[in-house]
Amino acid sequence: MLNSKQRATLRGMANSLDPIMQVGKGGIGENLIKTVTDALEARELIKMKVLDNSAESAKSAAQELAEATGADVVCVIGTKFVLFKQAKNQKNRKIFLD
Numbered sequence: 001m002l003n004s005k006q007r008a009t010l011r012g013m014a015n016s017l018d019p020i021m022q023v024g025k026g027g028i029g030e031n032l033i034k035t036v037t038d039a040l041e042a043r044e045l046i047k048m049k050v051l052d053n054s055a056e057s058a059k060s061a062a063q064e065l066a067e068a069t070g071a072d073v074v075c076v077i078g079t080k081f082v083l084f085k086q087a088k089n090q091k092n093r094k095i096f097l098d
Contacts, residue, residue, distance in 0.1 A: 002072045002084070006097045010045060010074045013095070014082040019049040023061045027054065033068045040071055040085040044095045050079045 002010070020039060023032065039046050048065070050058045062073045062081035071085035087093045 002074070002097075007074055009097065010084050010095070011082065014045055014047055014074060017045070017047040017082075019047045019080055021046070021048045023048065023050045023054050023056055023065075025051070025053045025055070027056055028061060028064050028068070033065065036065055036071075036083070037069045040069055040083060041087055041089070041092060044087050044093070045074070045082065045084050047080060047082050050081075052079075 021032070021035065026032075036046070036048075048061075050056055050061050054061070056064070058079050058081050059076050062076050062083065065071070066073045066083060069083070069085060071083040074082040074084050084095070086095070
């Protein structure tokens with residue numbers, strides 16, 4: 001669980017990120033969850049976008065993906081959201097929070 005200082009730090013880091021994945025009309029399925037899990041392990045911090053044709057709201061999509069992947073929702077702004085999960089593999093860790 002992130003505290004407000006950690007969340008603010010991650011939000012600042014995520015500012016320069018572009019969304020790497022989208023939630024579309026297909027919603028959140030097994031393939032998307034696996035892809036997000038792999039991306040979180042590789043990058044730790046990812047930004048995603050919910051398309052207009054999706055039945056999901058950004059907030060609900062972020063929450064659902066966070067629960068399915070064990071990640072934390074950093075923030076939800078408009079149709080975009082940011083997820084963070086510390087890499088399991090020590091060598092993959094890029095972000096260290098105090």
